[in-house]
Amino acid sequence: MAITTAQSPFRTDPLTGLRIDLTAQALVKTNAVLAVVFLLVGGLAGLLVALTRWPAVHLLPADLFYMALTAHGLVALVVWIVFFEMAVIYFCATSLLNCRLAAPKWAWAQVVLMTVGTAITTVAVLQGESSVMFSAYVPLAAAPHFYLGIILFAVGALIGCFVFWGTLVIAKEEKTYEGSLPLTVYGCMIAVVIAVFTLATGAVILIPAFLWSLGLIKSVDPMMYRVVFWGFGHSSQQINVTAHITIWYTVAGLAFGAKPMSEKVSRTAFLLYICFLQLGSTHHLLSDPGLSASWKIVNTSYMMYLAVLASLIHGLTVPGSIEVAQRRNGLDNGLFEWLRKCPWGNPVFSSTILSIIIFGFIGGISGVVMSVEQINMIIHNTIYVPGHFHGTVAGGTTLAFMGLTYYLVPVLFQRQLILKPLAAIQPWLFGGGMAVFAVALMGAGTLGVPRRHQDMTFAGQALAYDYGGMNQLLMAIGEIGGVISVVGGAAFILIIVGSILMGEPVPANAKCIVAPPADAGGHKKIGMGGFEAPGTFVLALTLFVCLVLYYFVNFKYLATLWPLT
Amino acid sequence: MSNEPVEQQTVLQRVLDDINFIMMLGLVIPTVLYTLWGVMEVASLPIAR
Ligand code: HEM
Ligand SMILES: [Cu+2]
Numbered sequence: 001m002a003i004t005t006a007q008s009p010f011r012t013d014p015l016t017g018l019r020i021d022l023t024a025q026a027l028v029k030t031n032a033v034l035a036v037v038f039l040l041v042g043g044l045a046g047l048l049v050a051l052t053r054w055p056a057v058h059l060l061p062a063d064l065f066y067m068a069l070t071a072h073g074l075v076a077l078v079v080w081i082v083f084f085e086m087a088v089i090y091f092c093a094t095s096l097l098n099c100r101l102a103a104p105k106w107a108w109a110q111v112v113l114m115t116v117g118t119a120i121t122t123v124a125v126l127q128g129e130s131s132v133m134f135s136a137y138v139p140l141a142a143a144p145h146f147y148l149g150i151i152l153f154a155v156g157a158l159i160g161c162f163v164f165w166g167t168l169v170i171a172k173e174e175k176t177y178e179g180s181l182p183l184t185v186y187g188c189m190i191a192v193v194i195a196v197f198t199l200a201t202g203a204v205i206l207i208p209a210f211l212w213s214l215g216l217i218k219s220v221d222p223m224m225y226r227v228v229f230w231g232f233g234h235s236s237q238q239i240n241v242t243a244h245i246t247i248w249y250t251v252a253g254l255a256f257g258a259k260p261m262s263e264k265v266s267r268t269a270f271l272l273y274i275c276f277l278q279l280g281s282t283h284h285l286l287s288d289p290g291l292s293a294s295w296k297i298v299n300t301s302y303m304m305y306l307a308v309l310a311s312l313i314h315g316l317t318v319p320g321s322i323e324v325a326q327r328r329n330g331l332d333n334g335l336f337e338w339l340r341k342c343p344w345g346n347p348v349f350s351s352t353i354l355s356i357i358i359f360g361f362i363g364g365i366s367g368v369v370m371s372v373e374q375i376n377m378i379i380h381n382t383i384y385v386p387g388h389f390h391g392t393v394a395g396g397t398t399l400a401f402m403g404l405t406y407y408l409v410p411v412l413f414q415r416q417l418i419l420k421p422l423a424a425i426q427p428w429l430f431g432g433g434m435a436v437f438a439v440a441l442m443g444a445g446t447l448g449v450p451r452r453h454q455d456m457t458f459a460g461q462a463l464a465y466d467y468g469g470m471n472q473l474l475m476a477i478g479e480i481g482g483v484i485s486v487v488g489g490a491a492f493i494l495i496i497v498g499s500i501l502m503g504e505p506v507p508a509n510a511k512c513i514v515a516p517p518a519d520a521g522g523h524k525k526i527g528m529g530g531f532e533a534p535g536t537f538v539l540a541l542t543l544f545v546c547l548v549l550y551y552f553v554n555f556k557y558l559a560t561l562w563p564l565t
Numbered sequence: 566m567s568n569e570p571v572e573q574q575t576v577l578q579r580v581l582d583d584i585n586f587i588m589m590l591g592l593v594i595p596t597v598l599y600t601l602w603g604v605m606e607v608a609s610l611p612i613a614r
Contacts, residue, residue: 189587
């Protein structure tokens with residue numbers, strides 16, 4: 001392969017000591033800023049949706065509700081997250097491998113295509129003829145440019161993946177690092193592999209839908225669409241999971257000097273993701289007729305549990321490595337001294353740890369349980385589903401991305417954060433609100449309240465159903481949590497944009513913000529009862545017990561709903 | 566990690582370090598087990614009359 005040796009300029013960052021390729025830096029900044037702008041748009045749409053589903057407020061009429069819901073799903077789930085991921089993979093591949101970016105022109109093409117695609121699809125949604133939700137199930141038809149914009153966006157993202165891959169190849173050929181890829185870059189690589197499958201699958205299904213909307217092909221089979229669509233729709237969530245877990249590892253290293261408990265175990269867990277994670281796509285189709293129980297169960301249970309095992313490994317090793325680092329630095333008393341004395345007021349840390357907790361306890365447990373074919377019947381298409389995935393994608397992914405952003409603004413923009421006291425509580429507002437929102441919606445969903453529904457009271461409808469006061473209350477509590485979370489999201493955007501525009505420059509003699517590796521020479525004994533990280537072990541057992549209990553409670557509940565004797 | 570000469574590395578370590586092999590695995594497994602198998606099931610449903 002012909003690789004030019006022309007070097008783009010670098011700078012050495014005073015805060016981290018990293019050598020940063022300036023072209024890559026410009027791309028990282030652009031993608032990150034676009035991401036934050038779209039988080040604002042997606043969050044506002046989410047506020048409108050939440051204020052409609054709060055029964056006492058019931059803000060929007062039906063047509064606007066479905067328009068806002070389509071916009072919220074697309075912009076928050078796809079646009080914000082993928083732009084941010086582009087920033088992350090470019091940053092890791094260059095700064096952490098000490099390498100220049102492959103094909104910067106193509107990387108700019110990624111930015112342009114994704115921006116133009118977003119603009120086109122947004123226009124389509126706002127024109128009102130495309131309120132089809134992000135899943136756009138055929139034969140529900142959107143305007144042709146709705147699909148076109150998504151396709152352009154996906155092509156852009158795919159180009160970004162190839163730029164990342166090319167950078168790995170260059171780094172290897174130019175020997176800019178030694179040995180295996182660092183774990184953080186490794187995680188990005190895994191995310192990119194999943195992304196290539198995801199985007200290819202997206203093309204396979206969205207291009208026919210586009211041609212159909214133009215009238216060039218007669219029909220797209222709805223069942224076929226659902227199967228292929230979720231290969232795209234679900235796998236894209238697995239990119240997010242992989243990306244935010246990678247960020248957990250990164251922050252643990254940067255903030256505590258924590259080293260993964262075992263590189264090999266962590267990497268093997270990532271390999272399990274590659275083999276099994278995407279198969280979970282089947283969980284969207286557990287209630288679909290026409291697909292065999294074998295296909296459903298092999299994919300969601302047998303295979304998926306191996307991926308869940310991998311998630312448990314990550315969930316154990318990241319806090320475990322923090323615990324070990326803290327104990328080595330002297331916080332070795334009792335089970336939880338290391339945890340109590342974590343920097344809870346530092347938004348980089350609190351975002352990350354809240355992301356781990358919310359993702360594990362809310363998103364993770366509910367996800368595993370609802371992927372059981374029988375239990376899925378209780379909650380399929382109910383508001384439980386949004387409850388679950390706000391635990392994963394908002395409380396988990398989005399919060400982790402926020403934490404990394406707090407870290408990167410001083411590095412990339414060389415500005416200090418403004419409004420530090422607000423920043424200290426922001427992750428608690430966003431994460432806490434999201435946790436209330438998710439749990440309350442899961443409650444209402446278990447009792448049958450539907451998702452994607454403008455009026456759960458069915459006012460004026462011939463075939464009405466009364467969900468009762470309990471459900472109205474749960475929805476109100478949930479949406480109040482949602483509003484708190486929007487306040488947290490707005491605070492984040494204010495702090496980040498404000499810091500970029502008006503923050504004090506980072507002083508030239510600034511203190512390094514990377515923690516030195518935790519007392520590495522220390523062979524001193526830490527931990528209790530032969531465990532180096534006993535606190536994490538107890539927390540992991542707690543998670544496991546919650547999971548098992550919740551699993552059986554759901555089966556018990558199912559049995560009362562459908563008495564089988 | 567993998568600074569040792571290639572002969573001394575375990576098979577697992579070599580798989581973990583081979584990014585192109587990982588890309589292949591990550592594309593083939595879900596394509597076969599999820600997409601192709603799923604699509605075959607839909608395709609083999611009888612058409613309603
Ligand atoms: C900022 C606070 C947020 C609030 C208050 C909020 C609120 C809501 C509400 C009320 C729904 C509608 C549920 C229904 O009726 O079916 C919803 C759906 C959804 N939200 Fe959020 N959300 C927030 C953040 C996020 C974030 C950060 C993401 C993604 C990263 C996200 C992704 C989604 C998706 C994908 C849907 C489903 C849309 C559909 O059914 O097509 N949300 N959200
Ligand atoms: Cu899914």
